[in-house]
Every structure is written in C-alpha cells, then in structure tokens.
Amino acid sequence: MKLVTILKREYTTRVMKKSFIIMTILMPIIFAALMVLPAIIVLASDKMADKQNIAVIDETEIFTGKFKETYATAFIYKNDSDVEEMKKLIDEGVFDAVLHIPATTMNVPVNARLYSKDKIPMSTTANITTMMEKELEHQKLMALGIDPEIVKSTRTTVNVATIRIDEEEEHESFDDLSAGLGLISGLIIYTVIFIFGGMVVKGIVEEKNNRIVEIMMSSVKPFEMMMGKILGIALVGLTQFAIWIILTAVLYFIFSIFTVAPAVMGNGELVQQMAGDASTQEIITSVNDVVSSINFPAIITGFFIFFIGGYFLYAAMFAAIGSISDSEADNQQFSIVVSAPLIICIIMFGSIINMPDGNLALWLSMIPFTSPIVMMMRIPFGVPYWQVAVSAAILFATFVLITWMSAKIYRTGILMYGKKLTWKELWKWIRK
Amino acid sequence: MRIEISHINKQFDGYKAIDDLSLNIEDGKIFGLLGPNGAGKTTLIRMLNQITMPDSGTISFDGKTISRSCTDRIGYLPEERGLYKKMKIGEQAVYLAQLKGLTKKDAETRLKQWFRKFEIESWWNKKVEELSKGMQQKVQFIVTVVHEPQLLIFDEPFSGFDPINAELLKNEIIELNRKGTTTILSTHNMASVEELCDDIVLINHGKNILNGSVHDIKHRFKENIFETIVKSDSEITPDANFFDIISQETNKFGETAMVIKKNDNVTVNEMIAGIMRKGEITSFKEKLPSMNEIFIREIK
Numbered sequence: 055m056k057l058v059t060i061l062k063r064e065y066t067t068r069v070m071k072k073s074f075i076i077m078t079i080l081m082p083i084i085f086a087a088l089m090v091l092p093a094i095i096v097l098a099s100d101k102m103a104d105k106q107n108i109a110v111i112d113e114t115e116i117f118t119g120k121f122k123e124t125y126a127t128a129f130i131y132k133n134d135s136d137v138e139e140m141k142k143l144i145d146e147g148v149f150d151a152v153l154h155i156p157a158t159t160m161n162v163p164v165n166a167r168l169y170s171k172d173k174i175p176m177s178t179t180a181n182i183t184t185m186m187e188k189e190l191e192h193q194k195l196m197a198l199g200i201d202p203e204i205v206k207s208t209r210t211t212v213n214v215a216t217i218r219i220d221e222e223e224e225h226e227s228f229d230d231l232s233a234g235l236g237l238i239s240g241l242i243i244y245t246v247i248f249i250f251g252g253m254v255v256k257g258i259v260e261e262k263n264n265r266i267v268e269i270m271m272s273s274v275k276p277f278e279m280m281m282g283k284i285l286g287i288a289l290v291g292l293t294q295f296a297i298w299i300i301l302t303a304v305l306y307f308i309f310s311i312f313t314v315a316p317a318v319m320g321n322g323e324l325v326q327q328m329a330g331d332a333s334t335q336e337i338i339t340s341v342n343d344v345v346s347s348i349n350f351p352a353i354i355t356g357f358f359i360f361f362i363g364g365y366f367l368y369a370a371m372f373a374a375i376g377s378i379s380d381s382e383a384d385n386q387q388f389s390i391v392v393s394a395p396l397i398i399c400i401i402m403f404g405s406i407i408n409m410p411d412g413n414l415a416l417w418l419s420m421i422p423f424t425s426p427i428v429m430m431m432r433i434p435f436g437v438p439y440w441q442v443a444v445s446a447a448i449l450f451a452t453f454v455l456i457t458w459m460s461a462k463i464y465r466t467g468i469l470m471y472g473k474k475l476t477w478k479e480l481w482k483w484i485r486k
Numbered sequence: 487m488r489i490e491i492s493h494i495n496k497q498f499d500g501y502k503a504i505d506d507l508s509l510n511i512e513d514g515k516i517f518g519l520l521g522p523n524g525a526g527k528t529t530l531i532r533m534l535n536q537i538t539m540p541d542s543g544t545i546s547f548d549g550k551t552i553s554r555s556c557t558d559r560i561g562y563l564p565e566e567r568g569l570y571k572k573m574k575i576g577e578q579a580v581y582l583a584q585l586k587g588l589t590k591k592d593a594e595t596r597l598k599q600w601f602r603k604f605e606i607e608s609w610w611n612k613k614v615e616e617l618s619k620g621m622q623q624k625v626q627f628i629v630t631v632v633h634e635p636q637l638l639i640f641d642e643p644f645s646g647f648d649p650i651n652a653e654l655l656k657n658e659i660i661e662l663n664r665k666g667t668t669t670i671l672s673t674h675n676m677a678s679v680e681e682l683c684d685d686i687v688l689i690n691h692g693k694n695i696l697n698g699s700v701h702d703i704k705h706r707f708k709e710n711i712f713e714t715i716v717k718s719d720s721e722i723t724p725d726a727n728f729f730d731i732i733s734q735e736t737n738k739f740g741e742t743a744m745v746i747k748k749n750d751n752v753t754v755n756e757m758i759a760g761i762m763r764k765g766e767i768t769s770f771k772e773k774l775p776s777m778n779e780i781f782i783r784e785i786k
Contacts, residue, residue: 056584056585059581059584059585060585063581067570067572067573260570261570263568264568264569264570264571265564265566265567265568266567266568266569266570268537268562268564268566268567269562269564269567269568269582269626269629270585271535271537272535272536272537272557272560272562272564273557273558273582273585273586274557274585275554469532469537
C-alpha cells in the first residue's frame with residue numbers, strides 16, 4: 055500500500071537524522087544526570103575537601119569529648135592551650151580552625167568563636183551549633199533532675215494526612231505531589247503536541263516549497279499523503295519516548311551502581327546515624343507511602359491515550375495549516391487560533407489543580423481541544439474511569455471529523471501558492 | 487492509450503478554467519497541448535492525473551472512465567517540479583517509483599539501468615542539493631518514465647535544459663513514443679512542437695479553439711505564399727495574372743530571391759509556368775505558416 059510507503063519514508067528520514075539521534079541519546083543522559091547529579095556533587099565536594107582538623111579550647115569543659123568526629127572534620131581537644139598560640143598554628147597548617155568556647159555559667163548563652171584562615175563549610179558550623187545546643191539542653195535537663203530520655207519519648211511528629219474517600223477504597227492522597235505530577239504530565243503533552251505537530255507543518259511546507267507536491271499528487275491521494283506524514287511522525291514520537299524511557303532507566307541504574315552505592319557505603323556511619331533516628335524512619339515510610347499512592351498505570355495509560363488522541367487531532371489541524379502556508383503567503387492567523395486552546399490550558403493550570411474535580415476542570419477535560427492536557431493534569435488526583443472513557447471517546451470522534459475536514463482543505467491548499475486566505479474560503483473548501 | 491475527453495467543465499472561484507472542452511487523443515501519438523498562459527492547460531493536465539476532478543463531463547482512457555487506479559499508468563513531469571533536497575538521489579527515485587506502483591526491487595533494477603543509460607550512476611548516493619538544476623531535471627525525467635507508463639505527460643519539459651541535454655531528452659521522448667507510448671507535450675516552444683508533435687490542440691479561456699494534425703492545420707492556414715529563386719537578366723515584376731511579389735532581393739549573379747503570393751484563381755503549376763517566362767527557376771518552395779504564426783493569429 056502506498057500509505058505504508060509514505061509512512062516509511064516519513065519515519066526513516068526523520069529517525070536517521072543526526073539531530074534526532076543526538077537528541078534521543080542525549081536527553082536520557084541529561085535526565086539521568088539530573089537525577090543523580092545532586093548526589094554526585096555533594097559526595098564529590100565532601101570527598102574533595104580534606105578532612106579538617108579543628109582544635110577545641112573548651113574553657114567550660116562541658117563540651118569536651120562531645121564533638122564527634124565525622125568524615126569531614128576531626129576535633130582535637132586542646133583545653134590548656136592559649137587561643138593566640140593555637141591561632142598561630144593555623145598559619146603553620148597544623149589546624150584548619152580553632153574553636154574557642156569561653157568559660158561561662160550555665161544560664162548564659164554560649165558565645166563560641168571559630169577562628170579559621172579559609173572559609174569553614176557551612177555544614178561544619180551548623181554541625182557544631184547543633185551539637186552544642188543538644189549538649190546544653192541535656193545538661194540543663196540533668197541539672198533540673200529530668201531524665202533526657204523521658205523528654206525524648208514525649209516528642210511526637212504530627213502528620214495530617216488527607217484521605218480521599220473513593221467508591222472502592224480509601225487511600226491517602228498527597229495533593230502537592232498530585233499537583234506536581236499533573237503539571238508535569240500536562241506540560242509534557244503540551245510540549246509533544248507542539249514538537250511533533252510542528253514537524254508535520256514543517257514537512258508539508260517543505261514539500262510545497264520543494265515543488266515535489268505535484269509529482270506526489272499524481273501518484274497518491276492527498277489523504278494518503280497527509281495521513282502518511284501524520285502517522286510516520288507519530289511513530290517517530292513513540293520511538294523517541296520508548297528510547298528515552300529505556301535509556302533513562304538503564305542509565306539511572308548504572309549511575310546508581312557506580313556512584314551512589316559506594317558513596318553510601320563509604321558513609322556507613324552517617325547512614326547508621328540516620329537510621330537510628332526515629333523521625334528518619336518516619337520519612338522513609340512516608341516516602342514509600344507517597345510513591346505507592348501514585349497511580350502509575352493510570353498515568354501511563356492516560357498519557358498514551360491522550361498523547362495519541364491529542365497529537366492526531368492537532369496534527370490534522372496543523373497539516374491543514376501547513377498545506378495553506380508557504381514562504382510567500384503568511385497565514386499565521388490560522389495557527390494562532392488553532393494553538394490557542396493549548397495555551398489556555400497552561401494558563402488555567404492553577405485553577406484546574408486547585409479544584410481538579412470542579413466544573414471548569416471537568417468541562418475542559420471533556421472538550422476535545424483542551425482534554426488531552428487538562429485530563430492529564432487531573433489524572434494524578436484520581437479521575438473516575440467513566441470520565442476518562444467519555445473524554446477519550448469525544449477526543450477520538452473529533453479527531454475523525456477534523457481529519458476529514460483537514461483533508462478537504464489540504465487537497466485544495468497544497469497546490470496553491472502565495473495566496474492569502476480567509477476563514478470563509480476555507481469553509482467553502484470544507485463544504486465542497 | 488486512447489484518450490477521450492468529453493464536455494468537461496471546471497470552475498474556480500467564479501471563473502471558468504475549463505469551458506465545455508472536448509478532445510480526442512489518439513493512441514501512440516505525440517500530442518501538443520498549446521495555449522497562452524492561464525488558458526487552462528495545467529488544469530486539464532491535472533484532471534488527466536486525477537489531481538483535480540472536472541465539475542462535469544467525462545474523461546476516459548481506452549473507453550473506460552478514469553479512476554484513481556489509472557495514475558500508475560501515467561508518467562507526469564510537471565512544470566513546477568522538485569525533489570526532496572536532503573534525500574539521496576537513488577533512495578528518492580526508488581521512493582517515487584514505488585509510489586507509481588513498482589516494487590522496491592523492481593524500481594532499483596530499472597532505475598540503475600536508466601542511470602547507466604544517462605551516465606549518472608555516480609549520483610546515486612548524492613543528495614539532491616548537491617546537484618545543479620539541469621542535473622535534477624535528468625533525475626526527474628527518469629522518475630517520470632521508469633514505471634513504463636502508457637501515457638506520458640510533459641509540462642514544459644525543455645525549460646532549464648542546456649541544448650545538449652534538451653536534445654538527449656527529445657531523443658528519449660521520440661524513442662519512448664516509437665515503443666507506443668502516447669505522449670502529451672505542453673509547451674510554449676513552438677519549434678519543438680513542429681519537430682515532435684503529430685497532433686495538437688490549441689486552447690484559450692478553457693475552450694478547444696483549434697485541433698488536428700500539425701500537417702493539416704498548417705495547410706488549413708496556408709496563404710498561398712511561395713519562396714522562389716529565379717535567374718534572370720532583367721528585373722522581375724509582378725504578374726497580375728498569376729502572382730504578386732511580397733519581397734524580392736537580387737544578388738550580383740542576377741539571382742532574385744522572392745516571396746510571392748499566388749492568385750487564388752490559378753493553380754500552382756500555372757503560376758510556375760508564369761514565372762518560367764521571366765527567367766530560370768532554381769528553387770521553388772511553398773511557405774507554410776509556422777505554428778508560432780498560427781498560434782499568434784488564433785489567440786489575438
């Protein structure tokens with residue numbers, strides 16, 4: 055079939071392009087790097103910095119021996135030494151910093167001083183402060199005759215969970231997370247419709263300007279030409295997504311093994327320290343809750359349905375616009391009107407996310423020109439299946455209608471050069 | 487392929503591009519499609535190619551009304567012709583041949599043969615943008631004929647070709663025609679019409695205004711004008727009984743070259759006898775109107 059021949063050419067010429075190959079391989083590397091990079095940077099900067107030796111002159115003797123050595127800092131207690139002498143040792147490179155804690159009574163705030171030549175990392179300063187505060191608190195409690203363990207046991211972390219009551223079951227929802235996922239999904243659909251829709255326009259205008267159109271038209275039906283291009287580019291998009299997903303996963307996995315794992319192992323004491331903390335464990339369990347609360351199958355299926363539907367709908371309209379555009383005739387007014395609904399969706403994002411089940415969101419997710427984006431914004435919050443089904447059905451029915459209309463414009467417009475058109479003329483072509 | 491066009495009409499935005507046009511094209515002929523710019527030639531060609539449909543009337547090939555499946559039997563070289571700039575020549579030619587119904591393998595073998603014949607095998611892996619316009623035209627010609635169509639339609643085929651390549655193209659058209667391919671040639675180049683075409687149609691404002699064989703039309707439009715050279719010692723004057731002299735020029739050897747107009751009431755032989763009395767005829771030839779003259783006369 056000739057449609058298949060066209061589809062194949064549209065697909066292979068794009069997939070074989072250098073820009074496609076570079077984009078397809080580079081993007082996952084960037085994605086994976088973005089996920090892993092923060093960890094790498096932290097670890098790298100810690101590792102690169104030499105262990106810092108800090109001399110402690112603790113005149114109060116409360117903190118002596120209380121500062122714990124970490125992978126980044128070592129504490130050496132020099133309580134009997136003179137501060138000025140020690141400072142000289144910084145110049146000589148024996149110590150990196152000197153911590154001076156002047157003598158004080160228990161109730162007076164401690165004014166410690168940290169002398170150094172180079173800048174002391176913020177984390178070190180913060181670390182010292184926290185340890186001193188904790189120790190003082192401990193000391194004060196002891197002085198009052200209260201067992202610090204009792205105080206510790208009275209601490210409770212309060213976590214207000216919002217629970218959505220669903221027909222089938224109750225599940226905890228994380229609205230911020232849903233909003234984030236909604237925004238990301240909506241933006242992805244928006245972007246891909248424009249990227250791949252733009253490819254359709256570009257391809258058609260190129261054929262027009264090449265003057266190959268007439269040769270093509272004498273061999274195949276205009277409808278086959280148009281659909282071959284739309285389908286071919288859809289496959290380019292799906293290929294790219296598939297490669298991105300697989301490569302990102304693989305790269306993320308490889309990065310994790312080679313960088314994060316040894317780093318974590320190297321910081322065994324840190325992990326242990328964290329794990330021992332009750333609040334840390336709470337965080338870990340709640341992260342698990344959050345991840346399991348995301349309905350990945352629904353989001354992925356939704357993405358698939360609404361990408362295909364939305365792309366086809368807009369690609370058909372973009373194809374009609376491409377067919378009536380060439381370098382001489384500027385018919386931009388049409389593309390602005392056609393892309394307006396997509397832009398409106400993004401502008402309305404705030405209102406939609408605020409009330410994902412509200413009337414505005416509901417209607418926008420049913421109107422086919424906005425539904426691909428708005429439905430994807432709503433899905434992470436949970437949408438009844440019937441609504442998704444109705445929206446998808448409307449979308450696909452509209453796509454068939456629009457394709458039929460676009461084909462009519464396409465077959466007339468594709469052979470026209472340098473003519474500025476009006477809506478009235480287009481309507482006449484459609485009715486013909 | 488025999489083509490019958492009967493009472494077709496096509497209207498665009500209130501003006502008639504084709505106005506009740508009927509026309510027959512005989513099998514195996516080279517047929518000239520002539521007419522001023524905007525006469526409706528391209529519209530007619532597009533209808534033969536099923537790119538546009540007539541509003542009314544019928545077109546049939548070998549007695550059967552045309553349908554979409556006929557396009558594989560036609561080879562069409564449009565006036566506005568182009569190729570994908572970034573695609574390799576060979577790949578592109580194979581693609582376009584496939585769209586005309588050839589299998590990929592078939593297309594490759596046949597195209598390789600044509601490339602060898604035109605001595606352009608080395609272009610196979612080049613991109614179109616690396617070729618000159620004339621080179622692209624060669625490729626386009628090959629793509630037009632590679633699926634061995636029964637009907638070839640050329641719209642201004644010689645524009646953009648240098649004289650050598652135009653000659654090559656002309657010979658190919660003649661050779662394909664000798665193998666039985668019906669050919670429609672739409673051109674403003676009247677010299678090539680006289681050289682190649684058996685029959686012509688002249689259309690203006692979408693109407694068939696003149697149709698027939700080149701030979702017949704020329705004779706239909708002849709005005710009894712003759713060119714002759716006569717050797718004589720004295721000056722030659724018009725003879726009221728036989729002819730009038732339109733122009734004359736005598737060289738130093740006493741040879742007078744004349745363009746004369748025969749009187750309507752005498753035969754050619756009688757006129758020749760009349761001239762013979764004035765001197766010795768060394769050359770005599772009827773001057774038929776050129777297609778160019780007929781074109782201008784009819785369109786004015």
